[in-house]
Amino acid sequence: MNALATYALRLGDDSLILGQRLSEWCGHAPALEVDLSLANVALDQIGQATHFLALAGELEGRGRDADALAFRRDVMDFTNCLLVEQPNGDFAQTIARQFLFSHYQELLFAALAASKHERFAAIAAKAVKEVKYHATLASDWVVRLGDGTEESKQHMIAGLDWMWRFADEMFAMDAVDAAALEAGVGIDKAALKPAWNQRIDLVLADATLERPASRRPVLGGRRGHHSEHLGHLLSELQFLQRAYPGATW
Amino acid sequence: MQPPSWTARVSPAKDGRAERKSPARTPASQEIARILAQVPDPEIPCVSVIDLGIVREIEPDRVIITPTYTGCPATIAIEQAIRAALDARGFGGVAIETTLTPPWTTDWISDEGREKLRAYGIAPPPKGAGAASLKNVAAAECPRCGSTDTEEISRFGSTPCKALWRCRACAEPFDRFKCH
Numbered sequence: 073m074n075a076l077a078t079y080a081l082r083l084g085d086d087s088l089i090l091g092q093r094l095s096e097w098c099g100h101a102p103a104l105e106v107d108l109s110l111a112n113v114a115l116d117q118i119g120q121a122t123h124f125l126a127l128a129g130e131l132e133g134r135g136r137d138a139d140a141l142a143f144r145r146d147v148m149d150f151t152n153c154l155l156v157e158q159p160n161g162d163f164a165q166t167i168a169r170q171f172l173f174s175h176y177q178e179l180l181f182a183a184l185a186a187s188k189h190e191r192f193a194a195i196a197a198k199a200v201k202e203v204k205y206h207a208t209l210a211s212d213w214v215v216r217l218g219d220g221t222e223e224s225k226q227h228m229i230a231g232l233d234w235m236w237r238f239a240d241e242m243f244a245m246d247a248v249d250a251a252a253l254e255a256g257v258g259i260d261k262a263a264l265k266p267a268w269n270q271r272i273d274l275v276l277a278d279a280t281l282e283r284p285a286s287r288r289p290v291l292g293g294r295r296g297h298h299s300e301h302l303g304h305l306l307s308e309l310q311f312l313q314r315a316y317p318g319a320t321w
Numbered sequence: 322m323q324p325p326s327w328t329a330r331v332s333p334a335k336d337g338r339a340e341r342k343s344p345a346r347t348p349a350s351q352e353i354a355r356i357l358a359q360v361p362d363p364e365i366p367c368v369s370v371i372d373l374g375i376v377r378e379i380e381p382d383r384v385i386i387t388p389t390y391t392g393c394p395a396t397i398a399i400e401q402a403i404r405a406a407l408d409a410r411g412f413g414g415v416a417i418e419t420t421l422t423p424p425w426t427t428d429w430i431s432d433e434g435r436e437k438l439r440a441y442g443i444a445p446p447p448k449g450a451g452a453a454s455l456k457n458v459a460a461a462e463c464p465r466c467g468s469t470d471t472e473e474i475s476r477f478g479s480t481p482c483k484a485l486w487r488c489r490a491c492a493e494p495f496d497r498f499k500c501h
Contacts, residue, residue: 091392105475107487112477119392123421190422198424199391201501205476 075251077131078151079258080192081141082248082294083123085152088142090173091117092309093160102163102211109209114171116202123195141165143313147303148296157293157302161231162223164217164224168231171210176242178203179264188256211275218279224279233284240289243268248294340481357384360406363398364480364492367441371401374429383416387425390481391499427482427501439464444486461497462491463488473497 075079094114101107125138136144155173160166169252181203184196245253252258269274276283292298312319334452357379358371370376370386384403388396400417407415427446430438435445444461460469470488475485476499485495 108475109477112481115392115481116390123391124470194421196420202390203426
C-alpha cells in the first residue's frame with residue numbers, strides 16, 4: 073500500500089476498532105441513557121471507518137472496498153493504535169479510553185478538515201461535528217466518576233492509569249505520517265499534543281483527579297504489532313465472512 | 322400537499338456556458354423534486370428527504386444526496402427509498418450520488434419540516450444554531466405544551482440526530498432534534 077492509502081487505512085482502523093469495542097456495551101451499559109450514548113458513538117465511529125476504508129481502497133487501487141478491508145484482513149494487517157483495541161474493562165475504563173481518544177480525534181479532524189485532499193477534508197469536516205459530542209460525553213463522565221464517590225473515583229483513577237500508557241502512540245509520527253504531511257494531505261499529529269494536554273488537564277482538574285504518572289509509552293499498533301485482545305475482537309467482527317466467505321444479504 | 326419550494330439546478334453545459342438556475346427550463350428536475358417531496362425519512366416519517374435537507378441537488382440525470390450523520394443507519398434505507406420512488410415514476414435512468422461536502426447541518430431543515438417535526442412531537446432545532454452551541458444549549462420548547470421549563474436527560478437519543486429531553490411543566494419526555 074502507498075503512503076496515502078496507509079494513512080487513510082490507519083484513520084479507518086482506529087474508528088472501526090473503537091466502534092466495534094463500544095458496540096460490545098450494547099445492552100450491558102449501567103443505564104439506558106448510557107447504553108444509547110455508547111451505541112451512538114459506536115455508530116459514528118463505524119460510519120467514519122466506512123468512509124476512510126473506502127478511501128484507502130481507492131487510493132490503493134487494487135479493487136478492495138471498505139468491506140474487504142474490514143472483514144478480510146488478518147490481525148497483523150490492522151494499523152489501529154493500541155488504545156482503541158484495549159478491552160472495555162469496567163465502565164470507568166471505557167470512559168477513560170474514550171476521553172483520551174475523543175479529544176485527540178476532535179483535534180485531529182479539525183486540522184484534517186483543512187487537508188489539500190478533498191476526500192480527507194470532507195470526511196474530517198463531517199466527522200468533527202460528531203466527535204465533539206463524544207469528547208463532551210466522555211469528559212462529563214470523567215468528572216462525574218472522578219468527583220463522585222470514593223468508589224467511583226478509584227475506578228476512574230485505575231481506568232486512566234491503564235489507558236494512559238497508550239496515549240503517546242496517537243501523536244507519534246513515522247514515515248507514513250511524514251509523507252502524508254509532505255504531500256499536504258496529512259497533518260502534524262505531534263503538534264496536537266499541547267492542545268490535547270491542555271484539554272485533558274482542564275477536565276482532570278474539574279474531576280479532582282491527578283494526571284497519571286508518565287510511563288514508557290507502548291507503541292507498535294501502526295506497524296501491526298498488537299495486543300492479543302485485537303485477535304479476539306476480530307474473531308467476532310469477522311466471524312460471518314470467515315465462516316461464509318463472500319456471503320451477502 | 323404543497324408543492325416543494327425547490328429550485329432545480331442545471332449543470333454547466335458542455336460548451337462552458339454559465340450555470341443556469343431556472344426551474345422552468347427543466348421540467349424533469351421539477352418532476353423529480355415533486356417525487357422526492359413524497360419520500361419520507363425512514364426514521365422520522367413525518368418529514369420528507371426534501372424537508373430534512375438531505376437532497377442537495379436535482380438535475381435531469383442525477384440526484385445528489387448527503388448523509389445527516391456519517392454512521393446513520395438510515396443512509397442506505399434513504400437511498401433505496403429514493404431509488405424505488407424514482408423507478409416507480411419512470412425515472413430509472415436518474416443516478417443517485419452521495420456527497421459529504423459541505424457537511425449536512427440542521428440549518429438545512431426547511432421551515433415546513435420544522436413545523437412537521439413539532440407536530441410529530443419532536444422539538445425542532447433552533448435555526449442558525451449549528452454545532453457551535455453544543456454547550457449551554459437554550460432550553461427546548463416542549464412540543465406538547467409549549468413550555469420552556471425543560472431539561473436534557475441524555476444528549477444521545479433514539480437516533481443519532483436526536484437528544485432525549487423532559488418537560489418539567491407537563492412531565493412528558495420528548496425527543497429534541499440536535500443542533501448540528
